[in-house]
Amino acid sequence: MIPFTRPTIGDEEVAAVARVLRSVWITTGPKVAELEVALADYLGGGVGVRLFNSGTSALEAALLAHDIGPGDEVIVPAMSFVATANVVVRVGARPVFVDVDLVSRNLAVEAVAAAVTPSTKAVIPVHFAGRAVEMAPIHALAERHGLLVLEDAAQAIGTEYQGRRIGSSGNPVCFSFHPNKNITTIEGGALACSDPAVLKRVERIRFHGIERDDEGLISVSEWGGKMNLPDVGAALGLVQLPRLVDFNQRRRELALRYLEKLPRHPALVLPEDVPGHSWHMFCVCLDAESIGMSRGQVIDWFRQRGVGLGIHYPAMHLFPLYRRYGYREGDFPNAERIGAQTLTLPLFPTLTDEEQQQVCNLFHELLEEGGRG
Ligand SMILES: Cc1ncc(COP(=O)(O)O)c(C=O)c1O
Incomplete structure (x- = not known):
């Protein structure tokens, strides 16, 4: 079976984790500190x-550290993993959805501008599948309205925008290192930003609100959660990070080959390559109905032939939780079409050329021979 994703874990990763497990300190400690420095350098x-x-914790802490809460509105794309909107609800603010582009799956500045109200405090652009959002106009808009721009780069470690890595701008940017991401710490996430006060505050928020004085005595002056990463995960990340450039190069190679070898067919919408894309996922839209099938049947058809396909994601505003805010079908046509038609193809560094060819052949068979080939 070819899965749609698979982490790349080698002997070095296993040895690094084993070393931590055999040491005296396995939770947050020196390895976390080391990985924080290595990531900042990267x-x-x-x-x-x-x-x-987790990336979710990083987003939640970032919102709290900027005092986003009850009475505030936060603009989020209707097409993302549900964590992007859930963190807004978690801090007591209101998520305000906007539609995305059908091909890039990213929000555009026009949609954000139309959703701004006097209560808007922040916007969370999501770099979907590793493709950078067009950030410059969003920053300009945010400046005009005094909004926080919090980038959800959960899927975008290694992505570049205008020749610089996402996360290097100084604005708060959150990453995820969940096992399906381009590098992993098993579960894990990060916040990158250049404001020392924000960094200090999220340090407290991630661990019970605790501050220590020079004698090591603790004090708590605001609420904090339990969001710290264990050293075991950080040790894994320290081996993964130096491999990221190679991982992403292989992802790009595979993505470009998909773009070359997949059929051009009216039922199939392919993604685009752009400079700096880190190709976290290769997501297409397939109008299964137009070939007489349901999406579930297409997924089964591939599964029976040894290929796993993913769904990233249903449109968030149609989940029961978000319908309670008044959202319904027809609000965001692109997000809804993606939600109904999206399929994620296998893409990970250890996917072989032969396996990829098999996936492409199946798409030709399905679309050109009606699955009977
Ligand atoms: C866009 C987006 N935001 C947030 C998250 C949450 O990250 P985590 O699973 O590390 O909490 C994810 C994870 O898939 C994601 O894809």
């Missing part, structure tokens, strides 16, 4: 990095 721009036990 991103560039003089930013600081703080690690978390």
Whole structure:
């Protein structure tokens, strides 16, 4: 079976994790500190990095550290993993959805501009599948309205925008290192930003609100959660990070080959390559109905032939939780079409050329021979 994703874990990763497990300190400690420095160096721009036990925690802490809460509106794309909107609800603010582009799956500045109200405090652009959002106009808009721009780069470690790595701008940017991401710490996430006060505050928020004085005595002056990453995960990340450039190069190679070898067919919308894309996922839209099938049947058809396809993602505003905010079908046509038609093809560094060819052949068979080939 060819899965749609698979982490690349070698002997070095296993040895690094084993070393930590055999040491005296297995939770947050020296390895986390080391990975924070290594990530900051990798991103560039003089930013600081703080690690978390998930990308979700990093986003939540970033919102809290900017005092986003009840009465505030936060603009988010209707097409993302649900964590992007859930963190807004978690801090007591209101998520305001906007539609995305059908091909890039990213929000555009026009959609954001139309959604701004006097209550808007922040916008969370999501670099979908590793493709950078067009950030310059969003920053300009945010400046005009005094909005926080919090980038959800959960899928975008290694992505570049205008020749610089996402995360190096100094604005708060959150990453995820969940096992399906381009590098992993098992579960884990990070916040990168250049404001020392924000970095200090998220340090407290990620661990019970605790501050220590010079004698090591603790004090708590604001709420904090339990969002710290164990050293076991950080040790894994320290081996993964130096491999990221190679991982992403292989991802790009595979993505370009998909773009070359997949059929051009009216039922199939392919993604585009752009400079700096880190190709976290290769997502297409397939109008299964137009070939007389449902999406579920297409997924089964591939599964029976040894290929796993993913769905990233249903449109968030149609989940029961978000319908309670008044959203319904027809609000965001592109997000809804993607939600109904999206399929994620296998893409990970250890996918072989032969396996990829098999996936492409199946698409030709399905679309050109009606699956009967
Ligand atoms: C766009 C987006 N935001 C946030 C997250 C949350 O990251 P994590 O799973 O590390 O909490 C993910 C994870 O898939 C994601 O894809």
